[in-house]
Amino acid sequence: MSIPELGSGPVVAGVDGSPAALRAVRWAADAAARHRVPLYLVHAAGYPDLYGGESIPPPAAFREDLRRQRWEFLHTARATAAETAPGLDVHTLFETDPPIPALIHASRSARMAVLGSSGHGGLYGLLVGSTTLALVSHAHCPVVSVRGDGPPLPASDDQRPVVVGIDGSPLSERAIGHAFDEACFRGVELVAVHTWSDADTEVFSEARMAFDWEPMRDAEERRLAERLAGWREHYPDVTVRRVLVKDRPRHELLEWSRRAQLVVVGSRGRGGFRGMLLGSTSQALIHNAECPVMIARPRQERG
Structure with a gap:
């Protein structure tokens, strides 16, 4: 990668x-x-x-x-x-x-x-x-x-993790990069959160086709590990915790925002993060997250 x-x-x-x-x-x-x-x-x-x-x-x-x-x-x-x-x-x-x-x-x-x-x-x-x-x-x-509430900012001894939402889209890949970068500079753990739902037929079909009908959770866990592999080589000093949950991203990321110092997501997503930052998940994070939220942007739109 x-x-x-x-x-x-x-x-x-x-x-x-x-x-x-x-x-x-x-x-x-x-x-x-x-x-x-x-x-x-x-x-x-x-x-x-x-x-x-x-x-x-x-x-x-x-x-x-x-x-x-x-x-x-x-x-x-x-x-x-x-x-x-x-x-x-x-x-x-x-x-x-x-x-x-x-x-x-x-x-x-x-x-x-x-x-x-x-x-x-x-x-x-x-x-x-x-x-x-x-x-x-x-x-x-x-x-x-x-956000305007939460604990005082910044705190030099803040050991809360950086959390990144992952769905396998290109913007999710950029979010992973920024999340690793922030975790590295802050000297904290990175929590990689991937959610899925049986109702999400796109992710369900892709996972089953790619991994020969193995159990859904095993397929998604392998997808998550592959997404992180190259970045872990690039940032060997960053400790990574993988979180795989059968849930919608809105609930899971809001829960993690209560104990994170930063949540990183892409400006758009697919699969479990469909409509990220233009739909319900984005509105929930922007209005209700209990820590700062970083929204990764696509490189092709940079000047």
């Missing part, structure tokens, strides 16, 4: 001044320090040239106050990053474009894009509404959703 190339650029974090965004900044700063790459803090507000429904621009004083407030967001985020990872190379970017195109553009050269699970100001509803769906669908790098 050839090992897909993973991103090596900076970590990009969206900033809007909310507590959720600052939590994401802390996570992003810690990730950038672990990977020894710069951190770029991006505030993309969609600078208003006109009053809503009006044809005249707002007063200059209003625009200046708004600009000052948004620079304060960035200064606060920079101080938070410096406190989290002293000595980290941190850059701040103020964009007047709307958040979706600005963040998609920033993702072209990024190792990952990190966003809070909720927000206000320029990045309205990050990872709740249209901004989330646009980034999950069009970002050129993995997207990390850092």
Whole structure:
């Protein structure tokens, strides 16, 4: 198996001044320090040239106050990053474009894009509404959703595992790579979760045809081991625990999120993870996961 190339650029974090965004900044700063790459803090507000429904621009004083407030967001985020990872190379970017195109553009050269699970100001509803769906669908790098609750972040002595959802699709393969990479840099165990259901005829038929009608669980266990083999050679220091469950991925991954420091999945899937991050499983993880979630993106859509 050839090992897909993973991103090596900076970590990009969206900033809007909310507590959720600052939590994401802390996570992003810690990730950038672990990977020894710069951190770029991006505030993309969609600078208003006109009053809503009006044809005249707002007063200059209003625009200046708004600009000052948004620079304060960035200064606060920079101080938070410096406190989290002293000595980290941190850059701040103020964009007047709307958040979706600005963040998609920033993702072209990024190792990952990190966003809070909720927000206000320029990045309205990050990872709740249209901004989330646009980034999950069009970002050129993995997207990390850092939820606004759970234990304080980051923790240098955090020994909770990294969890990856596996279904055998190409994007699942990329998710495995990113999960191994994160587990390696964090020095923790990797938990590889594969689920199946008899109701999923595609996986059932493929497994039975490929493995000569051996019991379903044995066939799926062999498929999982084969998916992990090449990555285990590439990351020999990472301890891997295989979890094979006859269940739907939504329930199993949410359960693991309670005791993981990161869950990694592909932006789309097949078989047991059909519709991943565009259907019920994605909504469940984004809204209900109890740890950050990394969404792997396809390499062919990178810039």
